[in-house]
Amino acid sequence: MQIGKRKQALTDEQLMSLEKPARYTGNEINMIRKDYRQTEIRFCMCFPDVYEIGMSHLGIQILYDMFNRREDTYCERVYSPWMDLDQLMREHHIPLFALESQDPVKCFDFLGITLQYEMCYTNILQILDLSEIPMLTRDRTWDDPIVIGGGPCTYNPEPIADFFDLIYIGEGELVYGDLLDCYKTCRKEGKSRQDFLRDAAGIDGIYVPSLYEICYHRDGTIKQRKALCSSAPETVKKQVVSDLSNTFYPEKPLVPYIKAVQDRVVLEVQRGCARGCRFCQAGIIYRPVRERSLEFLKDMAVKMLESTGYEEISLSSLSSSDYSKLPELVDFLIQESREKRVNISLPSLRIDAFSLDVMSKVQDVRKSSLTFAPEAGSQRMRNVINKGLTETMILNGSKEAFESGWHRVKLYFMLGLPTEKDEDIEAIAGLSNEIAACYFEMPKEKRNGRPEIVTSTSFFIPKPFTPFQWAAMNTAEEFSKKRTYLLGKIKEQLNQRSVKYNCHDAETSEIEGVLARGDRKISEVIMEAYRLGCRYDAWTEYFRMDLWEQAFKNMNIPLDFYTTRVRGDDELFPWDFIDIGVSKKFLLKEYHRALNAEITPNCFEKCSACGMGSYELGICAVNRG
Amino acid sequence: MKTRIRFTKTGSAKFIGHLDLLRFFQKAVRRAKLDAAYSKGYSPHQLMSFASPLGVGLTSDGEYIDIEFHTLPDMTKEELTEWINQALTNEIFVTGIKILPEHTKSSMALLRAADYMISFQDEKTSPALLCQKFTDYVNRDEILIFKKTKRSEMTMDIKEHILCHAYDFADFSKKTGSDYPILHNEYQGCQNIYLQLTSGSSVNIRPDTVIDDFLTYTEMDRKRYSYHIHRLEMYFNDNKENKHETIGDSEIER
Numbered sequence: 001m002q003i004g005k006r007k008q009a010l011t012d013e014q015l016m017s018l019e020k021p022a023r024y025t026g027n028e029i030n031m032i033r034k035d036y037r038q039t040e041i042r043f044c045m046c047f048p049d050v051y052e053i054g055m056s057h058l059g060i061q062i063l064y065d066m067f068n069r070r071e072d073t074y075c076e077r078v079y080s081p082w083m084d085l086d087q088l089m090r091e092h093h094i095p096l097f098a099l100e101s102q103d104p105v106k107c108f109d110f111l112g113i114t115l116q117y118e119m120c121y122t123n124i125l126q127i128l129d130l131s132e133i134p135m136l137t138r139d140r141t142w143d144d145p146i147v148i149g150g151g152p153c154t155y156n157p158e159p160i161a162d163f164f165d166l167i168y169i170g171e172g173e174l175v176y177g178d179l180l181d182c183y184k185t186c187r188k189e190g191k192s193r194q195d196f197l198r199d200a201a202g203i204d205g206i207y208v209p210s211l212y213e214i215c216y217h218r219d220g221t222i223k224q225r226k227a228l229c230s231s232a233p234e235t236v237k238k239q240v241v242s243d244l245s246n247t248f249y250p251e252k253p254l255v256p257y258i259k260a261v262q263d264r265v266v267l268e269v270q271r272g273c274a275r276g277c278r279f280c281q282a283g284i285i286y287r288p289v290r291e292r293s294l295e296f297l298k299d300m301a302v303k304m305l306e307s308t309g310y311e312e313i314s315l316s317s318l319s320s321s322d323y324s325k326l327p328e329l330v331d332f333l334i335q336e337s338r339e340k341r342v343n344i345s346l347p348s349l350r351i352d353a354f355s356l357d358v359m360s361k362v363q364d365v366r367k368s369s370l371t372f373a374p375e376a377g378s379q380r381m382r383n384v385i386n387k388g389l390t391e392t393m394i395l396n397g398s399k400e401a402f403e404s405g406w407h408r409v410k411l412y413f414m415l416g417l418p419t420e421k422d423e424d425i426e427a428i429a430g431l432s433n434e435i436a437a438c439y440f441e442m443p444k445e446k447r448n449g450r451p452e453i454v455t456s457t458s459f460f461i462p463k464p465f466t467p468f469q470w471a472a473m474n475t476a477e478e479f480s481k482k483r484t485y486l487l488g489k490i491k492e493q494l495n496q497r498s499v500k501y502n503c504h505d506a507e508t509s510e511i512e513g514v515l516a517r518g519d520r521k522i523s524e525v526i527m528e529a530y531r532l533g534c535r536y537d538a539w540t541e542y543f544r545m546d547l548w549e550q551a552f553k554n555m556n557i558p559l560d561f562y563t564t565r566v567r568g569d570d571e572l573f574p575w576d577f578i579d580i581g582v583s584k585k586f587l588l589k590e591y592h593r594a595l596n597a598e599i600t601p602n603c604f605e606k607c608s609a610c611g612m613g614s615y616e617l618g619i620c621a622v623n624r625g
Numbered sequence: 626m627k628t629r630i631r632f633t634k635t636g637s638a639k640f641i642g643h644l645d646l647l648r649f650f651q652k653a654v655r656r657a658k659l660d661a662a663y664s665k666g667y668s669p670h671q672l673m674s675f676a677s678p679l680g681v682g683l684t685s686d687g688e689y690i691d692i693e694f695h696t697l698p699d700m701t702k703e704e705l706t707e708w709i710n711q712a713l714t715n716e717i718f719v720t721g722i723k724i725l726p727e728h729t730k731s732s733m734a735l736l737r738a739a740d741y742m743i744s745f746q747d748e749k750t751s752p753a754l755l756c757q758k759f760t761d762y763v764n765r766d767e768i769l770i771f772k773k774t775k776r777s778e779m780t781m782d783i784k785e786h787i788l789c790h791a792y793d794f795a796d797f798s799k800k801t802g803s804d805y806p807i808l809h810n811e812y813q814g815c816q817n818i819y820l821q822l823t824s825g826s827s828v829n830i831r832p833d834t835v836i837d838d839f840l841t842y843t844e845m846d847r848k849r850y851s852y853h854i855h856r857l858e859m860y861f862n863d864n865k866e867n868k869h870e871t872i873g874d875s876e877i878e879r
Contacts, residue, residue: 025637309652
C-alpha cells in the first residue's frame with residue numbers, strides 16, 4: 001500500500017532497525033538522476049567501506065561525474081553495508097543494491113571497485129557475495145556485471161587478481177571512455193564475455209588477470225608470467241593525466257545527509273610528489289608531479305562551494321607546500337572565506353614560517369594542533385628513508401609554532417624501518433622530549449599552559465614500487481617489543497609528562513604486509529578468511545587475527561614468506577609486469593643507497609633519472625626544458 | 626529579519642535525523658546564496674531553529690524552521706519559495722514563508738498543538754472496527770498513560786490533550802478549522818486516524834505514545850511498524866491575537 005515517490009530496496013521496518021538508515025537511501029544533494037532505460041551502460045561505482053568513509057573520497061566523485069557526463073551511461077554508487085545490514089541481508093536474502101535506483105548491483109553492466117587500502121580486501125568479497133555475483137572471475141557469465149578494480153592497491157593486483165575481470169592501472173580520468181565503447185561494440189556484436197575480456201586487454205592500462213598464468217620456482221618465488229593470448233601484453237603501462245587543469249573535476253560534488261569523514265569541499269592542487277621518501281608508495285606511483293593551474297583551482301573552489309553549501313574547503317595533495325602558487329591560492333581562499341564565511345583547512349603543509357603565518361590566519365591557534373611527520377627519530381634513520389628533514393628544521397619549526405601560540409604538536413614516526421637499531425627507536429623519545437623542551441625555553445608569559453606532544457608510531461610495511469620492496473618486515477612480536485621499548489624510553493625523558501604516546505595495532509600491520517606484497521596464492525587465503533567471517537579488517541573492532549591465522553593454516557600458506565623474507569636483488573616480483581614509469585633499476589639503486597644511509601635529492605633539486613622522464617610530463621618536462 | 630518557513634519531510638528524507646536536517650538547512654541557505662544572520666562569538670553559526678523535532682521514520686507536510694536573515698532578496702513570497710526550493714530536494718521543500726515581526730518568540734516557544742495522520746497497515750482489523758475501538762478508547766473519562774522521563778516516572782491523564790480526533794480527512798479539516806494544502810504523504814488507501822495533540826515545550830504529547838497506548842488498551846497486534854505517522858500541521862500561539870493560523874500560503878507540488 002506504500003506509494004513511495006522513490007523506490008527503496010529495503011522496507012521501512014528494515015531501515016528503521018539499522019543504526020544509520022540514511023547510509024542506504026541515497027537522494028543526496030547533487031545525486032544524478034537518469035532513466036537507465038534511456039542509457040546503454042549501467043555502471044555501479046563501489047568504495048568497499050562504510051558510507052561515511054566512501055563518501056569522503058574524491059576519486060569516486062571525479063569518476064561519478066565523468067561517467068554521468070556520458071549520455072549513454074548511468075553511473076550509480078554502492079558502499080559496504082555495515083555489519084547490521086550485512087546480517088539483515090543474509091537473513092532475508094536481500095541482494096545488494098545501488099543507492100540511486102535502489103536496483104540490485106547484479107543487474108548492472110559494470111561494477112567498479114576502488115582499492116584504496118589493502119585491509120578492505122575481504123570487503124570486496126562481501127560486496128560480491130551480497131550482490132550474488134560469483135567471487136571468482138572464472139565463474140562469471142554475461143548474467144554478471146564486469147567487475148573492474150582501480151586505485152592505488154591495483155599496483156600490486158595479484159592477491160586479488162582472481163576476483164576481478166579487469167583491473168585498471170593508472171589515473172581513472174583516462175581510459176574508461178575506450179573501455180565503455182569497446183563494451184558497447186562487443187555487446188552489439190553478440191561477442192562472448194571471454195572475447196570482450198580479450199578485446200579489453202588490448203586497451204592501454206587495462207589488465208586482464210585471467211589471461212595470464214604464473215609459474216613458480218620450488219622456493220615459492222615467481223619463475224615466469226605467461227600470457228595466454230596474443231592480445232594480452234607483456235607489460236601494462238600506467239595511464240597518467242597529462243594536463244590536470246584540463247580534465248574532469250566535479251563542479252557539483254555529492255553532499256551526504258549524514259556527516260561524512262570529509263565534510264567539506266576538497267580541492268586537489270596537484271598530483272604526485274617530488275620528495276622521494278623511500279617508504280612511500282604514493283610518492284612513486286603518482287609520479288610525476290603535476291600541478292593544477294591557479295585559475296582552474298580558483299574557479300573550481302567557487303563553483304564547488306556554491307553547489308554544495310559546504311562551510312569548509314580543504315586543500316589536498318601529497319605535499320601542498322610544494323605547490324608553486326600556494327601563496328596566491330591561499331590569499332584567494334582567505335578573501336573568499338571572509339565574504340562567504342568558509343573555513344579553510346590546510347593539511348599536509350610543511351611547518352615553516354610561511355605555513356605558520358597562513359595557518360594562524362585561518363585557524364584558531366589555541367584549539368588546533370600542528371603536525372610534523374619526521375617519520376624517524378635519528379638523523380641516520382631519516383637519511384635511510386630519504387626524509388629530507390633535519391633535527392634543526394624540526395626544532396626551529398616547533399619553536400616558531402610555540403611562539404605563534406600553538407601548544408599542541410602531533411608527531412608521526414615509524415617503527416621497524418630497515419636497518420633500525422635500538423638507538424634509532426630511543427631517538428624518537430629524545431626528539432619528542434626536545435620538542436617539549438623548546439616550549440619550556442620560552443619565557444613564562446608567552447606560554448599557554450602545558451605543551452601537549454602526541455607522539456604516534458605506525459609500523460613500517462614495505463610496499464611494492466618503493467625502494468624498500470626488497471626489505472624484510474618485522475614480525476608482530478618484534479613490533480610489540482619495539483613499542484614497549486619506546487614507551488619505556490619516553491617514560492625516562494625529563495618532559496615525559498608532556499608527551500603522550502599512541503601506537504598502531506601490530507597484528508593488523510602484519511596482515512597488511514602480506515596483502516601488500518602478496519602474489520596470486522594469497523587470493524585463496526583472502527577467500528578463506530572471508531569464509532571464516534573476516535570483514536571490515538580495517539576496523540580494529542572487527543579485525544580478527546585468529547581467523548586470519550586460521551585461514552593461512554587452512555590454505556597451507558606460510559605468512560612469513562611474504563613479510564620477514566629479504567628478497568634477492570634479482571627476484572621477479574608479482575607486480576613487475578606493471579610499468580609505472582619509474583624503473584626497477586632506479587628503485588634497486590635507491591634501496592642500496594638507503595642501506596648506506598645516503599640521501600638522494602628531490603625532483604626540484606636535481607633529476608635522479610628515475611625513468612619517469614620518458615612521459616615528458618609535469619615536473620619532468622620542466623626540468624628538461 | 627526573522628522568518629518562519631514551512632516545509633515537507635517525505636520519502637527517504639524521513640530517515641534523516643534532527644541534527645543532520647539542521648546541517649542540511651545550513652548548507653541549503655548557503656546554496657541559495659541567502660544573506661543569513663550568524664551568531665556572534667568565535668565559531669559563529671547560522672541563526673535557525675526548528676519548531677519541533679520530527680522523529681526518524683516519521684513524515685510531514687507541516688514542519689517549521691525559523692531562520693534569521695540580514696536581508697532577503699527583492700522577491701514576492703512565491704518567488705522566494707521557488708528560489709529556495711531550487712536549493713532543496715523533491716522530498717524536503719518549502720511550502721510557505723512568513724516574515725515575522727522583530728520581537729517574535731521562537732516557534733519552539735510558541736508551539737501549542739500539532740495535527741497528525743496515522744495510517745494503519747494492519748489488514749486484519751476492518752476500518753469500521755478500528756474506528757469503533759478508537760472511539761471507545763478516546764471516550765473514556767480519563768486516558769491514563771505511563772510516562773517515563775530521564776528524571777521521573779509518572780502516570781498522566783492525556784484526555785484533555787487529545788484536542789481533536791477524526792477518521793475522515795474532510796471531517797478532521799472541519800473540526801480543526803484548517804484548510805490543509807496538498808498532502809505529500811506516501812501511504813494511501815489505508816484507514817487513517819487523525820489527531821490533534823497538545824505540543825510544545827511544557828506539555829508535548831507524542832502521537833506514537835497515544836497510538837501505542839491505544840493498541841495496548843485494545844489488545845490489538847502491536848507490531849512496531851503496523852502504522853505510519855504523518856504530521857499535517859503545527860499551531861502557534863500568536864502574540865497579539867490569541868488565535869492560531871496556518872501559514873501555508875502557497876501550494877507547491879513537485
